[in-house]
Amino acid sequence: MQLLIDGLLIGAIFALAAYGMALVWGVMKIINFAQGEFVILGGYMAFAFSQAGVHPFFTVPLATVSLYIAGWLLYRLVIFRIVEEDLFISILATFGISILMQQLMNQVFSADVQTLDSGLDTWFLFDGNVTVLQIKVVSFATALVLGVCLAVFMKKTRLGQAIRATAQNARAARILGINTDKVYCTTFALNAAICGACGALVLMTWVIQPFMGLAYTIRSFMIVIVAGIGNVAGVVLAGLGLGAAENFAGFILGAEFQAAFVFSLLVVILVWRNFTLRLKRRYLE
Amino acid sequence: MNTAERNLALYGSILIVSLAAPWVFPAYQTQLAFLWVMVLFALTWDLVGGQMGYTSFGNIVFFGIGMYVTAVVQRNLHFDIEEYVHVAGAVDMLKPGEYLTGLFLGLGASAIVAVIVAAVLGLCILAMGMRGQYFGICTLGLGVAAGELASGWEYIGAGSGMVTPVFPERLGERGAFFYYIFFILAGIVFLTVKWLYAGRFGLAINAIRDDEDKAEAMGIRTTRYKIVAWCISALFLGLAGGAAGHLVGFIDPTEVAFAGATFGVWMILMAILGGKGTLWGPVIGAVIFHITQEVFWTYLFGWQRVAMGALIVGIVVFFPQGIMGWIRERWPERFGYRVQESTISSASEGGGA
Numbered sequence: 001m002q003l004l005i006d007g008l009l010i011g012a013i014f015a016l017a018a019y020g021m022a023l024v025w026g027v028m029k030i031i032n033f034a035q036g037e038f039v040i041l042g043g044y045m046a047f048a049f050s051q052a053g054v055h056p057f058f059t060v061p062l063a064t065v066s067l068y069i070a071g072w073l074l075y076r077l078v079i080f081r082i083v084e085e086d087l088f089i090s091i092l093a094t095f096g097i098s099i100l101m102q103q104l105m106n107q108v109f110s111a112d113v114q115t116l117d118s119g120l121d122t123w124f125l126f127d128g129n130v131t132v133l134q135i136k137v138v139s140f141a142t143a144l145v146l147g148v149c150l151a152v153f154m155k156k157t158r159l160g161q162a163i164r165a166t167a168q169n170a171r172a173a174r175i176l177g178i179n180t181d182k183v184y185c186t187t188f189a190l191n192a193a194i195c196g197a198c199g200a201l202v203l204m205t206w207v208i209q210p211f212m213g214l215a216y217t218i219r220s221f222m223i224v225i226v227a228g229i230g231n232v233a234g235v236v237l238a239g240l241g242l243g244a245a246e247n248f249a250g251f252i253l254g255a256e257f258q259a260a261f262v263f264s265l266l267v268v269i270l271v272w273r274n275f276t277l278r279l280k281r282r283y284l285e
Numbered sequence: 286m287n288t289a290e291r292n293l294a295l296y297g298s299i300l301i302v303s304l305a306a307p308w309v310f311p312a313y314q315t316q317l318a319f320l321w322v323m324v325l326f327a328l329t330w331d332l333v334g335g336q337m338g339y340t341s342f343g344n345i346v347f348f349g350i351g352m353y354v355t356a357v358v359q360r361n362l363h364f365d366i367e368e369y370v371h372v373a374g375a376v377d378m379l380k381p382g383e384y385l386t387g388l389f390l391g392l393g394a395s396a397i398v399a400v401i402v403a404a405v406l407g408l409c410i411l412a413m414g415m416r417g418q419y420f421g422i423c424t425l426g427l428g429v430a431a432g433e434l435a436s437g438w439e440y441i442g443a444g445s446g447m448v449t450p451v452f453p454e455r456l457g458e459r460g461a462f463f464y465y466i467f468f469i470l471a472g473i474v475f476l477t478v479k480w481l482y483a484g485r486f487g488l489a490i491n492a493i494r495d496d497e498d499k500a501e502a503m504g505i506r507t508t509r510y511k512i513v514a515w516c517i518s519a520l521f522l523g524l525a526g527g528a529a530g531h532l533v534g535f536i537d538p539t540e541v542a543f544a545g546a547t548f549g550v551w552m553i554l555m556a557i558l559g560g561k562g563t564l565w566g567p568v569i570g571a572v573i574f575h576i577t578q579e580v581f582w583t584y585l586f587g588w589q590r591v592a593m594g595a596l597i598v599g600i601v602v603f604f605p606q607g608i609m610g611w612i613r614e615r616w617p618e619r620f621g622y623r624v625q626e627s628t629i630s631s632a633s634e635g636g637g638a
Contacts, residue, residue, distance in 0.1 A: 031418045033421075078602055081602050082601075082602060087340075088338070089601055089602070089605055091340050092553065092557070092597065093598055093601045096594055096595075097594070099590070099594035099597060100591060100594025100595055103594055104594075107588060107591060214425075217422075218426055221422055254437075256436070260430055260433035260434045263426045263427070263429045263430035264426075264430045266422070266426035266430075267409075267423055267426050270410070270415060270419055271410060271423075274410075274415045277413075277414070278413055278414060
């Protein structure tokens with residue numbers, strides 16, 4: 001029960017990061033290998049703001065805004081060159097960015113593990129058998145609210161519609177007068193901003209460390225694969241499921257294998273996905 | 286000079302320089318030995334990543350496996366396991382004969398294990414038709430998972446790693462000994478890939494890179510070629526890993542064996558820098574990169590990995606064709622391509638495709 005609740009609460013954050021990845025993937029056809037580094041950078045931003053005397057809760061919007069700027073800069077510097085390049089280049093470029101960010105954070109913020117105390121209490125349920133940190137509930141709610149806001153933004157606003165149109169067919173969108181470069185730029189920055197919010201939440205509920213980014217990239221990727229691009233409900237379910245599964249694995253196998261579990265699960269899921277695709281293809285024959 | 290004479294002069298001078306190098310620069314023997322490891326890394330990565338077009342981030346897995354298998358074989362041959370784990374480093378010296386038997390048995394075992402692992406992974410990943418970004422991220426996951434598993438496994442020392450047996454002094458200098466081992470190994474790799482690229486195999490994997498579906502439709506057994514290429518790459522990486530473990534002397538699961546953040550990235554970077562999909566590109570890239578990296582290490586300590594990340598982005602975005610690719614674009618006639626005037630402008634616009 002304890003494990004399940006913890007897992008579900010943390011899973012919402014995974015789902016949010018995965019939603020950002022699906023956005024970039026769907027619109028720009030780029031798998032952002034630096035996704036996890038954005039999350040961690042968001043965490044460090046929140047950490048830096050709180051060091052400067054900002055109340056923990058206000059670090060979330062601040063981290064979001066600062067990551068939006070970072071994402072915008074990164075797009076203008078590097079990403080716009082690779083949007084319509086071939087696969088190989090986009091993989092390697094985002095991979096390079098992830099290494100760069102990882103090491104930069106290591107230099108600037110040192111390799112120590114950081115966390116931020118939100119100053120919230122703990123709830124005891126069922127005669128103290130189950131403890132729920134209030135901050136986890138708060139971050140769960142924040143993640144959900146952000147997710148809903150995003151979904152509404154994509155459905156209702158002009159920009160959201162432009163983004164969806166570009167995702168469907170970039171060339172047709174361009175012919176119809178959509179500035180795809182601007183759409184790409186906004187999408188990428190938006191994704192960075194989502195990651196920023198995730199990072200700030202992770203900082204308060206868990207810990208961050210410069211080299212933890214890759215795990216978030218892998219988790220987001222897994223969730224997107226399982227759910228499919230553009231399937232919001234699926235992303236949320238898969239995110240919650242992953243959170244719970246990870247917590248159970250950490251409990252059963254021991255904490256030192258939790259990271260190994262995440263990465264091995266990725267391989268298993270990918271192999272399974274290809275296996276089922278293959279079966280489907282054979283059926284069509 | 287005709288081509289044969291020129292080739293002879295080229296290979297001859299490389300051979301002489303390489304054989305003499307450890308005696309000319311005795312202080313840098315270890316670094317020079319690692320130069321050949323780097324050449325080997327770049328060549329084996331390029332076999333799958335460049336010539337076959339499967340961007341792998343996890344080739345380091347085989348390197349780590351080789352390292353651990355060799356060390357375990359040598360440990361189990363000569364020592365009581367319990368004693369070895371607990372007094373790591375303080376064990377008795379081995380006689381030269383024992384050391385060599387252990388080393389070469391270990392290398393053989395590591396080659397076999399690496400190939401088996403590669404074949405199994407190939408059957409799971411490549412035979413299922415995983416491609417492109419999926420393959421990239423899957424291998425990335427594999428590399429990290431292997432490191433995490435190794436650092437949780439007690440039998441091979443878990444997070445505190447393993448120590449390889451002390452090098453017996455009677456065999457001469459350790460740096461020079463491993464320098465020649467790696468030189469021979471890198472030479473074998475170079476000749477093997479040269480031979481492979483010259484024949485049917487090279488054409489087949491290039492066809493897979495250019496258009497896999499078409500290649501399959503033309504009757505090439507793509508799955509078989511993919512797995513074989515992956516296994517060849519694993520074979521040499523396993524051997525290199527086994528010997529490299531002894532050169533370093535200490536096997537740390539995530540920093541030395543499954544060092545995705547250093548070796549794993551470098552092998553990709555070197556191949557692209559030199560020009561992926563060419564024979565000489567990875568060699569040139571490795572040499573240039575290794576020297577640059579040693580300089581970075583000396584003058585930019587702490588920031589060298591940041592510089593590495595920036596270098597990857599820079600090379601990939603602005604210079605994706607690499608050195609050899611650039612030369613080929615600049616002087617295509619040297620490579621036997623006949624270029625019509627009208628196509629040159631469009632070719633240079635297209636970049637390093």
